[in-house]
Amino acid sequence: MTLLCARCTQKLQIRVTLSPAEMSKIENDLRSEYGPFVKPPKRVKEILALADKDIEDYDFEIARLREQLTIIEAQKEQLGTQRAKLRALLSPMRKMPNEILFRILRQVCEENVIQHGLYQRWDGKDDVLTSSATTYLPAVAVSSVCSRWRELTRASPSFWANMTVEIHSLDGDMDELSFMVTRYLERSEEFPFLKLFLQHAHRWESFACWADHSLSFYRMLSQLRFPSLLELDIRHFADPDSNALDIFEHAPRLRILATTDAPPSKTPFNQLETLHFCKSLRVASPTELANTLRNCPFLKKLLLLFDVEVQDPMAQGMWKNITWLNMMEPFEQHLNMVFLSFSFPSLTELIVESEFHETTWPVESFGSFVTTSSCMITAFTLRGISISDLDLIAALRVMPSISYLKIDDINDIDSAQRTITSHLISSLRHQSTSFLLAPKLHSLHLISVRKSKVPFDDATFIGMVESRWFKPGSDLSAAMFSMGKACIRSVVLTFSWREVDAEVYQPLRNLDAEGLRVVVAGTNGVQV
Template identity: 45%
Template sequence: MTPPCTNCGNPLQRHVNLSSGQLSALANDLRFEFGPFVVTPQRAQEFRTILALGEKDIKDHVSELARLERQRDILSSFLSPIRKLPNETLFRIFQYVCEENLLQCYPWPPGRRPPTKMKSPVITYLPSTVISSVCSRWHALALSSPSLWANLAVETYTTSLDEAENLVGFIDTITRYLERSGDSPLRLALDIQGSWIPHSEEVPSLIHLTQHSPRWKTFKYDGHHFLTWYSLLSQLRCPLLVELDIAIMVEGLNCFKHHPRLTALSTSEPVGKTSKALYNQLHHINFYHHLLTELVDALHSCASLKTLVLGYIYPDLEEGGLGTWRNITSVSLVNGKSSRIVFSSFDFPSLNKLVLDGGHEGGPAHGLVSFISRSSCMITTFTLRGIHLSDLDLVAALRVMPALLHLEVENKLQPDYLPKYQSPVTSHLLSSLTHDHSTSISLIPKLHSLHLTWRFESSDTSDDSSDDSSDDTSDGAPGNNASDDEFDNDFDDTAFVNMVKSRWFKPGSDLAAEMSALGKSCIRSVVLKFPARRVNADIYEPLRILDAEGLRVVVAGTNGVQV
């Protein structure tokens, strides 16, 4: 059946209809006829006419093919798997994507650097707007989900009332998000830059945001000015506020002491300037940098404290034996140099989660084993990031964590001006973690999940080596790759695979029952990431089999996810 014309709808008519016999004759002429007088002027004109008509046939069919492809795309979209997802599932996905909508003041003053340097188009920093622009279904779902519009990060600067007239578009964007967020609790991060201008609290952006302060659930403040300099911010009433993060020094937090739901605080504020009644209601505290005496005072004031996050701790009194706090269950040290002070000064008998993060400059974990032994705590979650801990020390620490369920280890690249360190994830550590099925003695026998991140560049590029894989330093400074002679930071892939295999017991098997009788649990999740290294898929092929049996395995490198 001849297809219809895309313009008039009538069946397409062929303008050229050469039979196979005619084409064979022409092809025969091409083989045997030659010379300047073979094609007469009349015959040449005939060929030109046939070619022109043939081009017209091609254009007609190309247009028809384009029409059919459009129809195919439209019809196939009805069979797209995403159309089968219910709105409830899509909404959960959208919630994950819309964790933050960045509203940065525009135009930003020339010569000033904004807090966030946008490397992509502005729209990419507004996920709620992007989602609502995809299709009518997503648009309707986004507008009917106020919580997607309630996560705001606002970056602005102080302006005079005259200059505020240039910010109409910025204010309209804030207003649109506040309106679409409906009555949902707001998660607000506010950063105010620029020089202090008297009466700058009248800037429309602050007026619009503070009008919705009864809906604030979390509030983070950063910038160049004290919070109390703005009357609109220092006299807030936020009955829903549960989390407060003040990233700069402030002149007291007493303006928040009448918020009964406030349970989480991150601050650099000296403890003595804040009412003890505020600290008494807190369950979570994050101290960016404090004196040791201030930390002790805060702990004495926080009767309900469960989670403690510490940055820089400055020792202004003698360390050791400063107290026991049985209510604290989670401690995170985000500066490695503070670990010695904490481990030697405090006991946390109820501790079940410990996070050691070396920060930008790393640091050793002095006294870790003695701290855990002295506290007699049962740690179930242990995270180690960028801490200068040898494999022997890590094995010793794991021996005093028999109840450990979740282990995460990440090495961090050191700046060139700092000495390198040996990663604790060595062949010795992996062999120590390997189960011996013939004995009940085992290192962390109940481990459920293991997450390793290996950031070093290996001297062995696995299955795809390249000539330029070496990292030369022109100035002779020590680099962060494994080619340095000081440390051998090559990852032992085979030892890792053997370790995982030894900890996997197929559910319902005789081996699983035997290991359970010995007090050993089956590992359930393994994640291994190489941000600067390729993965040899052949080496990790045994883990594919375990993944098919039910173990969650992820092995990813610069060449993508291989398992």
């Protein structure tokens, strides 16, 4: 390679060239000669001065070559861009008719979600959006691809007519949210999606609307009939409006209703089988709830969504048909209110879950509820509920028919009240000489969300599962069945704070091969 002088562009003349023999002598002198009387070799200063000039010339040459390299790289990048555009001219997409391309893009833009702030989960963590913009704002993403796609999306308001706005926090600057919502509203123009939608009301089987105002403001709904409507979800969060549900008076097949309103209403409550009573901003009192239930003689499933207000229990009433009860976001006072005010003799499944706050389990009122109701609960789920292992054992003792059990242990590491402990697991172990807790249990789902000061006892858990597994068709299985003891069929154990050693859980892998469904997962994924 020829090096050129950066000043005169002539061939670069190297001033200093030391042979291997000369370098060897210099290194030997460095090792052997020292002391106050040592004299440096001749011409050292002259050679150093020449070396400095050579290094300066090298620096100039390096800078020149780097500049040339930058120019070459820019030319390469420009050529690559030009090549990509030339190839695009050969793309089959260019031959696709606008009518077909429109249908494809329209399928992509079915739902647009405009969000402000991050949704905060019950454990205090924020749900971070990790997907691409196409997932949340497909109309914006598609219109930014090229001029042709932009013209197609801008020419059709239908691309912008489907919009969901989620505001998880009022903190921060709302200008970006306002800008995006305004853009969608302007580009949707007067697309008659609501009128077109209402023309097919006779075909609706399910309808949901959550708003800050009552549906009674939608005058165009008042004259409609809903002959096919099976499921209705109407929630508004402003002041109560007793006429909000009257719009759905003519719904002869309505069976499922979620609402923030209570009767009186022209809506046919008397034919409901499932009711989600969502008093999210103004909690239902026992009297209001009882009046609602009296209007639903065929009700089988009941979901109650509570707020922070507290109501005192009332004299207990009995509802014989309800088999499924789900209480969401209750405080202990709300659980006491329900357990002490209502009796459900046919109840088979109970779910209590809290995502936004910690709720303490009411031991005494629950025991009284089960005893008074004389119900046979077979499925029991607790999520986000603070309950100790002893209190859970006490609850299971009054539910001998339990066959499905799901528990989320959300207690803090410093909490003395833990749910999933060695004591709980040992209590579930089958021992021929002692009382068997939950003898009908065939499905167990345990989720440990937060780290405990006491390490989890894997061996105790494995031993418990092995003790409740009877190989299908065996004499032991037949004997246990005759004694009213069920074989466990499904086990799920999940940790959010620790890894799972696959070798430790090898015994459960063996049971899985015999027919037991086993899932054990930790922060390192599913290991069984």
